[in-house]
Structure formats: C-alpha cells, structure tokens
Amino acid sequence: MKTPAGIYIHIPFCAVKCMYCDFYSIADREDSIPRFVNAITTEIEKCEIDTSDWEIDTIFIGGGTPSLLKSKYIESILKSLQTKYDLSFVSEFTIEANPGEAPKDRLIDFRSLGINRLSMGVQSLDPDLLKFLTRIHSVEQVFETYENARSAGFDNVNCDLIYSIPGQSWKVWEQDLNQIIDLELNHISAYTLTLEKGTDLFKLVKEKKVRMPENEMTGEWFLKTHQIMETNGYGSYEISNFSKSGYECQHNLHYWRIHPYLAFGPSAHGFDGTNRWNNSRSLDQYLQQIESGNSPVSMIESLNEKDRLNELIGFGLRMNEGINLERIPENYQRQFIENLKIAQKKWEGCFIQNKKSISLTKIGMVYGDAIGVDLMLDKD
Structure with a gap:
C-alpha cells in the first residue's frame, strides 16, 4: 500500500509584509516573478527524492500571496509538477488568496487549472484591527472575494481568522465569527495571535508599545470559540481548524499525521519520511543557488x-x-x-x-x- 503524501509550493511575494507574520514573504519584488517561476520549475525538474512509494493526493500553494501571480505562472509550475509526478490521485488542490488581491477572472483561471480549494486570509472583519495588523484589504473586499470565489466554481472555501489581538473585545470577535459562519464556508481556521521573533509585532511588544492579551483570557476565548463553531456545524478536528463534515484540510492532515510531502520555493519545508529539510529563506539566495546549478536546501535533519x-x-x-x-x-x-x-x-x-x-x-x-x-x- 502506498503512503499518502502531498506537495507544498511556496510563493513568497506580498503586496505588504504584515506586522505579525513569520512566514517568509517579500514585498515590492513583483518584477522578480518570471525569474522565480523559472527557478521553481527548475527545482521541481531536478528534485531527486524517490516518490515511487507515495500516493500524492494534495497540493497546497501557499505564501506569501500566491493569488498575486497571474494564472500563466501558476500553470507553468503545475505543468512541471505534472511532468515529474503522478498527480492522478490529487483530490484537494489549494491556493491561498487575500481579499482584494484575487480578481474574479484570475479565480476563474485558477479553477480551470484544477485548483479546487481556496483559502482566504481574512484575519478580521473589524477595520481598526485590520489596520493594526497592517492588512491592506477592506471588510467589503472580504465578501466580494468570497462571492467571486463561489461564482468562479470553488465549492471548497476556507477563511483564516485571528483572535486574541491587542485591542480586540470579545464582542467584536464574536461578531466576526457569526458573520463568517453566516457565509456558509466549508472550512474556518481560527488562530490565536502569536508573538514571533523578528516580526514588527514582536518589536512593538518588546518596546512596550503594544501589550498582548493575558493567557487566561486567550484560553477562555479558545473554549468559547470552539463552542460557537461546533454549535453552528463546524466540527473541530484540530486545535485551530473547523470544518463542515468531509471538508477537513487533507493537506494539513498530512503534516499532523507525519506523512511525507515535497516542498518547493524559498523557505519551503519538506519531509521524505526520514529527513526534514528546508530551503534558503531568502529569495535572492534561492534564485542564485538554482541558477548556478546548486541545491536551494539550507538545512537537512535526519529523524531517528x-x-x-x-x-x-x-x-x-x-x-x-x-x-x-x-x-x-x-x-x-x-x-x-x-x-x-x-x-x-x-x-x-x-x-x-x-x-x-x-x-x-x-x-x-x-x-x-x-x-x-x-x-x-x-x-x-
């Protein structure tokens, strides 16, 4: 019996770097997109990991903001994957998108490529909290992008939300949850805001310009959030993830079940069943390494x-x-x-x-x- 497995593609480009985000992303580098696409397709072509015992059934394009890429670039990446791997078992194919940064025609093109799950980075429906989080989309764009996704043919849509944000009241968070639940999404991820070293938020907290909520309050909100979600038909299957029955994110389940997965792009982390590795966390280094015929891998750890x-x-x-x-x-x-x-x-x-x-x-x-x-x- 073959081992279930996935593929992760990291697209590092963002319009703005959010103040809390620890994922590798880079703003004002859209001019590097064609060069990046050439590099990542080369990385895929040269990958030597033996996947003969794997059954690849999920693909996840994350970032960054993958929806910033024109569909022709996503198609190039997909073609290189199809040439290299058997993708006939893929049942879940996700791309991340930010509200206001995924035009309807692009969503239609993504859907036509076989991408069947959209993950929207909403985070909040409160304008002041969006501003605090340095999100550049408006509340209206959340609903517009969601409607566009549905009309483009996406039957599986996720929304990422953040709670336990400095200045956020329970009333505001509960309103956010209820408005998102009313949309009847298939999947909702609700994460507590975490303090990550190297982010602008970490610096603000260290300088005592921002104070994070107490752990006791966060724990209380966690329990109440789970109760609201489950009352409304969103079963929790993981600490921060809720879905309608049958819409659990299969790609993330690969991570949590310690299944193998390939990973391509700057900062991408992969696992072959024995070794974990990650690529260079710098777009320029990643490009230089691949263009000079070298591997972009910066760290390998063998697990006993x-x-x-x-x-x-x-x-x-x-x-x-x-x-x-x-x-x-x-x-x-x-x-x-x-x-x-x-x-x-x-x-x-x-x-x-x-x-x-x-x-x-x-x-x-x-x-x-x-x-x-x-x-x-x-x-x-």
Missing part, C-alpha cells in the same frame, strides 16, 4: 525513531483523533505509558483515552503545549 515518536505525540495532541497508539514503536511503549500516567495525574481531566488513541479534552487543548512536553521522550 525517538524524534519521530515525539513528533507523533506533539502533532497528535493537536488533533481530535489524537495520538495513534498503534504507531508507537514497541521498544518505547513502556516509557510512553509511564510518562502518560504521570501526566494524567498532573493534568487531571485533560485526557480522552481509548484502546487505539490518546487525545485531549477541550480544556486539555488549552494546555496542549505543556502536556506535549510532559509526554515526549527525553532526547538521547
């Missing part, structure tokens, strides 16, 4: 059995399906059970256990990172 188990624990706790106990190697089962017993006493009421899996209750998910550390095996 214990590393993979710790990833299985960490990612498993994020999902409703939990940690698949059948995937725990026999030689580590005793140590894992010992760690689990200690954690169950420390984190009472946070675990759901059955014969095949260990997962967290909603309260447990609030403390998921700390619980994960307690369950993981010590490094050699």
Whole structure:
C-alpha cells in the first residue's frame, strides 16, 4: 500500500509584509516573478527524492500571496509538477488568496487549472484591527472575494481568522465569527495571535508599545470559540481548524499525521519520511543557488525513531483523533505509558483515552503545549 503524501509550493511575494507574520514573504519584488517561476520549475525538474512509494493526493500553494501571480505562472509550475509526478490521485488542490488581491477572472483561471480549494486570509472583519495588523484589504473586499470565489466554481472555501489581538473585545470577535459562519464556508481556521521573533509585532511588544492579551483570557476565548463553531456545524478536528463534515484540510492532515510531502520555493519545508529539510529563506539566495546549478536546501535533519515518536505525540495532541497508539514503536511503549500516567495525574481531566488513541479534552487543548512536553521522550 502506498503512503499518502502531498506537495507544498511556496510563493513568497506580498503586496505588504504584515506586522505579525513569520512566514517568509517579500514585498515590492513583483518584477522578480518570471525569474522565480523559472527557478521553481527548475527545482521541481531536478528534485531527486524517490516518490515511487507515495500516493500524492494534495497540493497546497501557499505564501506569501500566491493569488498575486497571474494564472500563466501558476500553470507553468503545475505543468512541471505534472511532468515529474503522478498527480492522478490529487483530490484537494489549494491556493491561498487575500481579499482584494484575487480578481474574479484570475479565480476563474485558477479553477480551470484544477485548483479546487481556496483559502482566504481574512484575519478580521473589524477595520481598526485590520489596520493594526497592517492588512491592506477592506471588510467589503472580504465578501466580494468570497462571492467571486463561489461564482468562479470553488465549492471548497476556507477563511483564516485571528483572535486574541491587542485591542480586540470579545464582542467584536464574536461578531466576526457569526458573520463568517453566516457565509456558509466549508472550512474556518481560527488562530490565536502569536508573538514571533523578528516580526514588527514582536518589536512593538518588546518596546512596550503594544501589550498582548493575558493567557487566561486567550484560553477562555479558545473554549468559547470552539463552542460557537461546533454549535453552528463546524466540527473541530484540530486545535485551530473547523470544518463542515468531509471538508477537513487533507493537506494539513498530512503534516499532523507525519506523512511525507515535497516542498518547493524559498523557505519551503519538506519531509521524505526520514529527513526534514528546508530551503534558503531568502529569495535572492534561492534564485542564485538554482541558477548556478546548486541545491536551494539550507538545512537537512535526519529523524531517528525517538524524534519521530515525539513528533507523533506533539502533532497528535493537536488533533481530535489524537495520538495513534498503534504507531508507537514497541521498544518505547513502556516509557510512553509511564510518562502518560504521570501526566494524567498532573493534568487531571485533560485526557480522552481509548484502546487505539490518546487525545485531549477541550480544556486539555488549552494546555496542549505543556502536556506535549510532559509526554515526549527525553532526547538521547
């Protein structure tokens, strides 16, 4: 039986670099798009990873803002993938788009290329919070882009939202949720705003110009958010992700289930089942390396059995399906059970256990990172 797998393509271009965003992106470089497309197609052609035992069933084009690219460029990238890999099993093909940066005719072209899932970076429906987050779209453009996506033939649309933003009230967040729910999207991702080193937000907080909400409030909002979503037919299948039945993001499930995936583009991270790698986190370095016939990979890490188990624990706790106990190697089962017993006493009421899996209750998910550390095996 072949291993389910995915492909990730990173498009680094953005109109503006958002103040909270830690993903690699670069503004004011649209003139480099043709050169970038030539480079990424070359990277795909030269990839030597053996995928003969994989069944590639998802593709995800992320960024950055992939919808800034004309469809002819996306088509070039797709053609190079089709030439190199068997894409006949692909059932979910996602592209990210920002409201106001995905014209209707471009969405129609994307859909005609076989892209069947659109992920919209909405973040907020409050004009003041959009301004704080340095988002350049308007609230009206959210609804316009959504309507355009539906009329272009996208039957699977996701919306990314952020909460626990400085200055955001529960009332404003609840209004955002209800307005988005009323649109009847297929999938909603609701992330708490996190402080990432190297971002403008991190600098503002360090300089005490901005104060982040307290953890206690964030935990309370997390629980109330899950309750609202599930009451409205959006089941949570991962800590920040909710969907109508059958619309879970299969590509992200590859990540959380520790499946292999190819990755192309600057800063892209990939996994072949044993090794994790990432490409250079600089567009210029990435272009230079490929154009000079070199690999753009800047780091490779080989995972041993214990590393993979710790990833299985960490990612498993994020999902409703939990940690698949059948995937725990026999030689580590005793140590894992010992760690689990200690954690169950420390984190009472946070675990759901059955014969095949260990997962967290909603309260447990609030403390998921700390619980994960307690369950993981010590490094050699």
